[in-house]
Amino acid sequence: MTEKKYEELIPARIFIGGVDAIEELLENEKIDVIYDLRAKLKDGLPSKLSIHQPIVDEEENQVESIKAAINAVMDSYENGKMFISIAIPGAEEQEPSQQQHYLN
Structure with missing residues (x-):
């Protein structure tokens, strides 16, 4: 059995994973919207379902960006x-030895 990237x-409502999980997620689940939380996009949005809702790295604006991302996901849910899929930064940009599970 192959481990999922997300x-x-x-259950069956909100998924989380890196950008590298989107293709697998779209194959296995019915997704209405993907929130891309990366602060900067290197190659544009990864899917036509994607909405850029960045969580910024700057300490000055980070709290507001986190609140905006949470509110956007909750509004969609409600x-x-x-x-709903949440594409988070990290895994696709890390060395394999640095990767961690998102919820652990």
């Missing part, structure tokens, strides 16, 4: 989006 935050 995990469920809320407005009936059945499946």
Whole structure:
């Protein structure tokens, strides 16, 4: 059995994974929207379902960007989006020895 590159935050509703998980996620789940939380996009948005909702690295604006990202995901959830994916920065940019599970 192959390990998935993404995990469920809320079963069958909200998934989380790196940008490298999007293709697998779209093959296995029905996704309405993907929130891309990366501060900077190297190659544009990874999917036509993607919305850029960055969490910035600067300490000055970080709290506001985190609140905006949480509110965007919750608004989608509360407005009936059945499946929401959250693409987080990190795994696709790290060396394999540095990668961690997102929810552990």
